[in-house]
Amino acid sequence: MSQLTNEQIRVALIDKFGDVFTEWSEPLGMLTFAAPKDMNLKVLQFLYDEESLSFRFMTDLQAVHYPDRIGEELCVVYHLHNMRDNVRIRFKVYTDVQAPDVFSTTALFAAANFMERETYDFFGVNFVGHPNLIRVLNVDEMDYFPLRKEFPLEDQTRVDKDDEMFGR
Amino acid sequence: MPIMSEDILLPEGAGEKQTTTLNLGPTHPATHGVFQNILELDGERILKATSTVGYIHRAFEKIAERRPLYQITPLTDRLNYCSSPINNMGWHLTCEKLLGVQTPKRVDYLRVIIMELARIADHLICNSIVGVDSGAYSGFLYLMQYRELIYEIYEEVCGSRLTTNIGRIGGFERNFTNTAFEKLEKFLKEYPEQLNEFEKLFKRNRIFMERTIGCGPISAERALNYGFTGPNLRAAGIDYDVRVHTPYSSYQDFEFTIPVGTTGDCYDRFLVRQQEMWQSLSIITQAYKKVQEFKGQEAEVYHADTPAYYLPEKKDVYTKMEALIWHFKIIMGETAIPPGEVYHAVEGANGELGFYLISDGGRTPYRLHFRRPCFIYYQAFPELVEGGLLSDAIITMSSLNLIAGELDA
Numbered sequence: 268m269s270q271l272t273n274e275q276i277r278v279a280l281i282d283k284f285g286d287v288f289t290e291w292s293e294p295l296g297m298l299t300f301a302a303p304k305d306m307n308l309k310v311l312q313f314l315y316d317e318e319s320l321s322f323r324f325m326t327d328l329q330a331v332h333y334p335d336r337i338g339e340e341l342c343v344v345y346h347l348h349n350m351r352d353n354v355r356i357r358f359k360v361y362t363d364v365q366a367p368d369v370f371s372t373t374a375l376f377a378a379a380n381f382m383e384r385e386t387y388d389f390f391g392v393n394f395v396g397h398p399n400l401i402r403v404l405n406v407d408e409m410d411y412f413p414l415r416k417e418f419p420l421e422d423q424t425r426v427d428k429d430d431e432m433f434g435r
Numbered sequence: 436m437p438i439m440s441e442d443i444l445l446p447e448g449a450g451e452k453q454t455t456t457l458n459l460g461p462t463h464p465a466t467h468g469v470f471q472n473i474l475e476l477d478g479e480r481i482l483k484a485t486s487t488v489g490y491i492h493r494a495f496e497k498i499a500e501r502r503p504l505y506q507i508t509p510l511t512d513r514l515n516y517c518s519s520p521i522n523n524m525g526w527h528l529t530c531e532k533l534l535g536v537q538t539p540k541r542v543d544y545l546r547v548i549i550m551e552l553a554r555i556a557d558h559l560i561c562n563s564i565v566g567v568d569s570g571a572y573s574g575f576l577y578l579m580q581y582r583e584l585i586y587e588i589y590e591e592v593c594g595s596r597l598t599t600n601i602g603r604i605g606g607f608e609r610n611f612t613n614t615a616f617e618k619l620e621k622f623l624k625e626y627p628e629q630l631n632e633f634e635k636l637f638k639r640n641r642i643f644m645e646r647t648i649g650c651g652p653i654s655a656e657r658a659l660n661y662g663f664t665g666p667n668l669r670a671a672g673i674d675y676d677v678r679v680h681t682p683y684s685s686y687q688d689f690e691f692t693i694p695v696g697t698t699g700d701c702y703d704r705f706l707v708r709q710q711e712m713w714q715s716l717s718i719i720t721q722a723y724k725k726v727q728e729f730k731g732q733e734a735e736v737y738h739a740d741t742p743a744y745y746l747p748e749k750k751d752v753y754t755k756m757e758a759l760i761w762h763f764k765i766i767m768g769e770t771a772i773p774p775g776e777v778y779h780a781v782e783g784a785n786g787e788l789g790f791y792l793i794s795d796g797g798r799t800p801y802r803l804h805f806r807r808p809c810f811i812y813y814q815a816f817p818e819l820v821e822g823g824l825l826s827d828a829i830i831t832m833s834s835l836n837l838i839a840g841e842l843d844a
Contacts, residue, residue: 294775327806357776380814382662404489406489
């Protein structure tokens with residue numbers, strides 16, 4: 268069996284969807300690309316169904332917050348794995364932090380359920396179509412999304428806090 | 436005065452309901468960790484299970500955004516704390532991949548020894564706990580002695596036992612002492628016998644087989660869809676092992692097989708773990724042999740030559756200017772990380788443990804995400820136990836090898 272190369276994946280994707288992809292790169296050998304956010308399900312479904320690609324294992328799903336990229340502050344990153352040819356790819360979609368709606372992939376990958384809940388929990392990405400999009404690790408009453416960059420960690424040198432128990 | 440039934444506050448509709456709601460956890464002794472499962476029971480049969488996680492969430496991903504690379508290693512200890520060396524090594528390997536550090540062969544082999552010891556420590560706990568949960572306590576006691584011996588080896592190498600913080604970016608903090616090797620030899624000599632005895636106790640034990648066969652099964656297809664990795668996926672019949680598919684730390688130099696099961700039930704998971712321990716023993720023997728082949732100057736190599744990330748020896752810090760500068764820069768976290776993004780996975784004791792690290796060229800990661808195998812396969816738990824008995828749920832939970840620390844990160 269011939270080994271699936273990054274170039275073949277790239278050609279297959281461009282053949283199917285045209286030139287909608289951006290940010291093609293290969294950091295340390297892993298093919299990375301981004302697509303418009305309303306296409307994420309179509310792209311993932313194509314990568315899953317197409318026999319020559321068959322990316323049928325979702326390794327990981329998480330988000331990254333880039334406050335400087337106006338209009339596309341939140342980036343949802345999917346790591347997919349083709350176990351037959353042992354190829355991994357990284358697929359990104361960017362979304363506006365004001366309207367962070369991204370289609371849920373739970374129908375395609377059962378594994379995405381908790382991972383999307385976690386991403387919602389920390390970044391507030393609203394996965395449209397998720398069966399149970401509630402916080403998973405943080406308390407239910409929390410009213411902010413802690414991994415966004417506007418919440419810096421507490422400065423370790425602050426002196427205005429008086430805590431008798433911990434001696435600060 | 437007798438307590439009247441109207442004095443007890445029950446949830447609305449509880450009197451009319453025909454089923455029982457049971458909170459299994461978060462502090463139930465049989466859950467081995469802080470998870471809560473709300474089970475809806477009809478007699479002893481589980482109709483519905485809802486799992487709640489997050490009781491020991493410690494926001495490691497956020498904390499890591501303020502720490503230089505070497506200070507993140509102690510955070511990884513606390514993921515799967517039954518096999519922290521694997522997490523530590525996985526993290527070092529991720530950093531090395533991003534920084535472009537090449538480790539010497541001897542370091543790779545020493546790492547393999549430590550990682551496989553950690554895998555054995557993890558599997559032996561998991562398997563003996565499956566035994567405890569099915570009513571056989573003695574196997575646990577006998578195997579536990581050997582976890583103690585493994586911990587003594589860690590102690591010789593890095594000074595700590597459970598949360599090891601073992602190794603550095605580029606290698607180990609110190610060379611293995613003779614005592615460490617002696618203890619390793621003792622382990623290699625005595626453990627097989629003990630493991631054999633343990634296996635005899637369980638493998639064809641009628642009671643154990645009846646408790647575990649057909650309990651919490653999953654098909655290969657569902658397991659893949661649920662993102663299973665590690666022994667749980669292999670028990671379902673898929674021979675995926677990161678050590679073989681994307682070898683790291685010179686795993687390609689060793690001969691070993693990937694044990695697989697067929698049904699993905701508790702019994703198969705038990706057998707796969709059992710076989711993996713034998714494979715790990717064989718890998719350790721091979722690695723130890725390779726380590727012994729290094730003689731003279733070569734046997735002194737225990738780290739890569741990367742002064743920017745590897746702490747210099749303390750006596751050099753006091754006498755050499757350059758070493759002092761590096762020491763200061765590393766300790767103060769003043770070394771910039773080259774920009775880039777990297778995903779690196781290692782075969783953790785319960786599945787593919789991945790680190791996704793994004794650096795923007797600063798001194799700390801811009802974003803770090805841990806792919807925790809537990810968190811991902813725990814989603815399948817309701818599907819595994821629904822329709823089964825309450826006691827099956829407990830065995831299924833322990834045979835999935837769920838570690839709360841890893842689940843909640």
